[in-house]
Amino acid sequence: MKSIYTCLVFVLLLCCAQSIAQPARTLGLQEVITLAQQQSAAAKQAEVSQESSYWQWRSYKSDYRPQLSMNGTLADFSSTYTPVIQPDGTTDFKPVTINNADAGLTLRQLIGPTGGSIFVTSLMQRFDDFDRDITRYNGNPAIIGVEQPLFAYNPFAWAKKVEPLRYQESQRQYLEDKEDIAVEATKLYFDLLLAQVNQRIAIQNLANNDTLYQIAEEKYKLGRLSKNDLLQLRLAVLNATLDQDQATLDEQNATLALKTFVGLKDTDALQLTIPDAIPEAVVSAEMALAEAKKNRKEEISFKRRLLEAESIVAKAKGDNGLNMNVFATFGLSNSANNFTDVYLQPENLQRARVGFSMPLMDWGRQRSSYKVADLNRQLVQHTIAQEEATFEQAVLAQANQYITLKRRLATTADADAIAQERYEITKNIFIVGRISITDLNIALAEKDQARRAYISSLSQFWAAHYSLRQLTLYDFEKHQPIVSEINTNYKN
Incomplete structure (x- = not known):
């Protein structure tokens, strides 16, 4: 009865374990990059930065559109004694309780090329004298005016040259940020892939060494193997066990790093595929440099920074010389006891002002x-x-590195296949007793080294591939610039 109960418990535990165990989630390199570019923290930061640049661009564009504003004073109440000169020349203090209120509506349009502005405004004022029960209205139903600085620095004209470049630069910066994410995701992908390969190597080596040790024990009992060789195989089993434990720890750490960067919240195990399919696109250093100059933000950034420096020179020249300001208005004005009477038969109103400022002696301040x-x-x-x-050198170096690494892949792939086959042959020869344990260990080390070298070559190639995309903003597989990833909600 006890044995039956034990069997039932064992079966129940086995079923529970199978229900809890989840299959590993298989991901390829491009899938990981896509996930990182969509949901990682770095992707969110890039999107927020791009959106901020868009609204800065919108703010700049709004400066050149008509601006409608309203301002006024709801109440300006005063109750005090005011000195009043009497007919005999003496001064008497009279109580005064008054209130002033005003409101104005102004439509203003900037003139970008000149830095001036034209405006249309309508004003209304109300005066209340509570001591004498008097209410008066004064208004300007319509005033048309112009304000224009002369010979002065014009920030709006320079902004019209600089700000479009700044916005284009931010758009390309967004694409570069997305490609930076691809480069970092590739690095973490291969860190985990290499850890998984090392783990599989460690598991396989442990199994192989354990099998060989079992065979060696039988040979030792038959007197066909020395004690030294037997102990060496036992030591190999122990070392393989330690390697497997370390490989498992490395795989766990690499998985955590990749999931954290990509933004994966699940607890599923990851199984990465080896990206053996290499792009067939032919890349030349000259082509990479030409595309980088056309697509990267650097060319735009260089122009913008030169314009900004020239703007500072223009400001230093304009602010320290002869400055004049012309202000002129023409409109209608009237005052009345009633609000509506202000708009009946208003009279013409004109005003003009021309001012200037010019340094006469500044002790060299303007020149400095x-x-x-x-x-x-x-x-x-x-x-x-x-x-x-420096930028051109970086692009050319990255393109040449890409070309070299692509050629190196074929060599490391062949070396990996040869080393794997050689180890199997060496192991079989060792089993029949025709070679020493030293030769077997050498073949084993070469097998593991060749496998790691191939994965390392893949890692370097794909890192160079996405780094070249980032440096050129060009998709060499599709033969087109990387422009389609810009958020279509942000338009000029």
Whole structure:
């Protein structure tokens, strides 16, 4: 009865274990990259940064559209004594209790090329004297005006040159951020893949060494194997056990790192596939450099920074010379006891003002400011020239590395296949007793080394592949720039 109960418990535990165990989730390299670019924290940061740039662009564009605003004072109440000059020339203090209120509506349009503006405004004022029970209205039903600075620095004209470049730069920065995610995901993918390969190697080596040790024990009993060789095989089993434990720990750490970056919240085990399918696209260093210059943000960034430096020079020149400001208005004005009477037969209103400012003696301040700005422009030019050369060098080096690594893959793949076959042959020869344990260990080490070298070559190739995409923003497989990934909700 006890044995039957034990069997039932064992079967129940086995069923529970099978129901709890989940199959490993199989993922390929492109799947991991897609997941990372869609749901990782880095992807969310890139999207927020792109959206922020979009709204900055919208804010800039709104500056050149008509602006309608309303302002006023709801109540300006005052109850005090005011000095009043009497007919005999003396001063008497009279109580005054008054309130002023006003409201205005203004439509203003910026003139970007000149830095001036035109506006249309309507104003209304109300005055209440509570001591004398008097209410008066004063209004400007319509006023048309223009305000125009002369010879001054025009920030709006420079912004119209700089801001479109800044927005284009942010769009390309978004694509570069997405490709950066692909590069990092590739690195973590192969870290885990290599850990899984090492784990499989360790498991296989442990099984092989254990089998060989069992065979060696039988040979030792028959006197066909020395004690030293038997102990060496036993030591190999122990070392293989330690290697398997370490490989399992490395695999767990690599899995956690990949899941954390990609944003996978599940607890499923991951089984990565080996990306043996290599792109057939032919890449040349010259082509990579040409595409990088067309697609990357650097070319736009260089232009923007030069324009910004020139803008600083223009500001230093404009702010320290002769500045004039023209202000003119024409409209209608009236005052009345009633609100509606203000709009009956209003009279013409004109106003014009021309002001100027010009430094006469500044002890070299104007010249110093201009010289600093001009030297800063020269520094920016030299810096950009150096950065441009460095960028070109980085693109050419990455393209050449990609080409070299692609050629190296075929060699490491052949070496891996040869080493695997050689080990099987060596193991079979050892079993029949025709070679020593030393030769077997050498074949085993070469097998493991060749396998790791092949995975390492794959890792380096795919890292170079996505790094080249990031440096050029060009899809060499589809033969087109990487532009389709920009969020279509953000438009110029």
